[in-house]
Amino acid sequence: MADPIKKTLNNKYKSEEAAKAKNKDLVTRGGLPKAQDRADLQKYMDALGTESAARMQEEAIDTGLVTTKDEILDQIAADLGMEKVLLNKIEFTPDLIQQVPANVAKKFGVLPVGYNDYEVELALSDPHNVQALDDLARVLGKNIRGRVAMQEDIERLIKKFYDSDDVSNIYAGMTETEEPAAANRWEELTVGGDKEQAEQPAVIKFVDLIFKQAVHERASDIHIEPHRFGVTIRFRIDGVLHEVPSPPRKWQNNILSRLKVMSGMDLAEKRVPQDGRIRLSLPDKKLDLRVSSLPTIFGESVVMRILDQSQVMMGLQDVGFTERSVSIFKRLIKQPNGVILMTGPTGSGKTTTLYAALGSLNTPEEKLVTLEDPVEYMIPGINQIQINHDIGLTFAAGLRAVLRQSPDVILVGEIRDLETAENAIRAALTGHLVFSTLHTNDAPSSTIRLIDMGIKPYLVARSLQAAIAQRLVRRICTGCKTAYHPPAEAIAEMGFDPEEFKNTDFFHGKGCERCNQGGYRGRTAIHEIMVMDPDLRRRVIRSESASRLKKAAVAKGMFTLRRDGWEKILRGQTTIEEVMRITAADEE
Secondary structure, eight states: OHHHHHHHHHHHHHSHHHHHHHHHHHHHTOSSOOHHHHHHHHHHHHTOOGGGHHHHHHHHHHTTSOSSHHHHHHHHHHHHTOOBOOGGGOOOOHHHHTTSOHHHHHHHTOEEEEEOSSEEEEEESOTTOHHHHHHHHHHHTSEEEEEEOOHHHHHHHHHHHHSHHHHHHHHHTTOOOSOHHHHHHHHHHHTTSHHHHHHHHHHHHHHHHHHHHHHHTTOSEEEEEEETTEEEEEEEETTEEEEEOOOOGGGHHHHHHHHHHHTTOOSSOOSSOEEEEEEEEOSSOEEEEEEEEEEETTEEEEEEEEEEGGGSSOOTTTTTOOHHHHHHHHHHHTSSSEEEEEEOOTTSSHHHHHHHHHHHHOSTTOOEEEEESSOOOOOTTSEEEEOBGGGTBOHHHHHHHHGGGOOSEEEESOOOSHHHHHHHHHHHHTTOEEEEEEOOSSSTHHHHHHHHHTOOHHHHHHHEEEEEEEEEEEEEOTTSEEEEOOOHHHHHHHTSOGGGGTTOOEEEEOOOGGGTTSSEEEEEEEEEEEEOOHHHHHHHHTTOOHHHHHHHHHHTTOOOHHHHHHHHHHTTSSOHHHHHHHTTTOOO
């Protein structure tokens, strides 16, 4: 019964018109939904299932049904006549945690929040599951009183309280008591010896723990960096590096060896950079890790990019496009030919956005081919080609071959040189739609970059349909999202009149356990879409500067990165400080 309701509600609240109305209402009103929306929200909550509760809760916020997760808890609690519980207000003592064994807490996804001789109060995210409550009563031998809490908060605290023993046991065997010189002697004497073999199971367990912790913390990268007296491990979370507890120096070689074996690298080669890949199967998802090793003076530095297959084929709104941008972008990708460029620095989500575009075009009637270095995600229905420079399969050579395969849409991972650029433009001029990426600071600069490569200005003007600049900004944490009024100077610095917004509520995160006191959790994208028209084409042919192109495009209605970020500020998705940080070089 739940599936049709979920589908209906997702279609309803993801439609452009409904989302626009909801967001406008939230900006001017804030708070809980209006009366006519509450009935919809109640149906929405009835549709929540154990396997998809967290995702549906996120969608309820993103589509504007509610503004914070506390409001979801209020609705569920009111619907069921059950109390909610704010887990950050609970004092978790050892006695309280011991009321539920670790295996039970993990199996049922519950957390003890109170107890007496006859009853245990449990925080749970799916109170509709009556069978689980009955099973828990039998297992624990006490009456069960359920209280509603957010699923991801429960999962985080289960990890914190019930996995801590595993962490402690591993680190107990890793205490570094030797001087650095002694540690180095131990490494030299025991490589391949009996002691190394005895340590190996613990190393394997430690490496597995790194992977699990990185996934739990939503890290995009894992950095393992040797230095003079130890090894540093850092996770990149929402674009910012965070250091985590690191192993002693004596474990360095074993950890690196384990990672190199798992990723298919040459174990004996330590003098040159290597690339590899690891495929992980976790209980709830499958992940690919792109692994890179680099020799440094204190050993090999390893960086692992975590590629989550479940997150790759997202919709255009999921990757951060506003309703206005979605409308423009959908119009662009319906063009029969031309080049559409995504620009931005490394790690700005360009590939994810292009995959979202390909997902919109991936039908049996269209032949889609990609040239990638490396292929990060395997997508059914798309012909993906791995670039291999060692055998001469470059972007340019691959693109020449692809044109003989009669494709409709081509994705070139990156335009790096003149030959690739020429072939991409030739493909566009001969009736193909070509997507690619380019490293420039903004959208108008892409035309100057192509001309600098050696492409004739008239070819750039004829072939380019649009250039889209993208950056990632951090989202406000919904667990501590709070309304406030920023200083007038901050609004003026953004380029807007403070008087116009003096009665508007802005939001920021106060900091909580869920976001590690940072006030942000997750990221979204901001965009600058420059759509070519006859006037801009004439300016490109005249090789006008990027600044003049930008002024002309803004006069025609183009939103700059900062202007698009302002829209997300007004919707309560991010903050003025974050947009200013990311768009410091953007000029209105």
